Amino acid sequence: MKILFLGDVVGRPGRRALADLVPAYREAEGVDLVLANAENAAGGSGLTLKIAEEIRSCGVDAMTLGDHVWKQRGFDQDIQKLSRVCRPANLPPGNPGREFVVLEADGFRLAVFTVLGRQFMNLKVDCPYRTADRIMSELDGKADGVIAEIHAEATSEKIAMGWHLDGRATAIVGTHTHVQTADGRVLPKGSAYLTDLGMSGPHDSVIGRDKDAVLSSFMDSRARRFAVAGEDVRLCGCVIELDKSTGNAQSIETVQLTA
Template identity: 40%
Template structure:
């Protein structure tokens, strides 16, 4: 089964770039997962944007710490099986952290959105929570895909090694910077520390230079604005064996909008 994973979509430049890519090659994939927590002007996601993603054949939207930025999404989260918030938030918060969705081949695919704790809010332990979730999901599917929204590379590698052979794919999001360590771990789990960002490469992790740099100089709060121009799409193209759930191929995607337009 061929799976497409797209890194954090940032604002309208990211949505536009994703749309162009899916128009060109979306039909190649049996299953598509997109991290959409920054898709609404860089902070959060709206119900309208989520529905637009699903209309473009995105199967599941994962997220992270910014899922809560738009209060209107709380009700939508409660009623959606395909927009996920991190599973290791405490009990009682809106929404679901994992789901099982059929691929275009009719195969059950489990998707988990989970968040790290190093340099992040101190929520429930991702190692312990993911262990319980995987045990439950194994009852209905062999393919399990995990979006680990975390800051520290060491924490991402540790979670990947800990669940090697127990899940099909673990990839990192959150830093907006694509790493070059894509691999298949020893027991058959696909891994990359960060899939990167889909949005403008003309700023600082998707935000306009002039709104970000003063914060580093003055240490005062700033209102960040979305960067524009030099749009780029980051993600991974993955093959997973439907019988065993093992990853058999993982390739990085790193394309400019101009490259996509001439595909």
């Protein structure tokens, strides 16, 4: 079974690339399910109901979110209408939205969930490792395989999550930095691991934003609004192949798709 998981979709350029590239890639490569982190899909920050539906129409089966989960006005209400979107599971109690999504393809039930890291992040959240344990327990009997995402700044937190869930999750992948890493591997107990999927958006940029504005802000320390860039658009992520009989990963490979 083959899963495509795409990193942070950034703004309209990222969404257009989904529409242009995902359906053809899915068919050509025999991909069974497509996942994407959509926390930057609406103007570079957050998600809306309309944009979530647009992304679904591109062939994305489920979406994860991150620290920008509530950036768009009214999304705390709209998220309840989105059965294929999960917010970070370690947000404090009382937050709306689903903690995980369970998909089915060819008789195989695949769950996906995400947690936020705590190092260098602004949101105050519960322990990602204990939350991952709780979600894995809740999924017992509900899923044949699990893709766990950790949306975090620190590589150490992500690598630690890989070891924490090795042998329990089908795959553990990181998001948030918008920079794809080259450390994909299958861990000793059978879980695939990648520190960061990278960014699905404009790469002629500083992590998706207008590079001149970002550079100016770094140099003069003045606050600015950073517009989403528009050139060199790529979809970055990974393809995970799993054994349906065990739920374990067989391989993980990074991908970068361009029009």
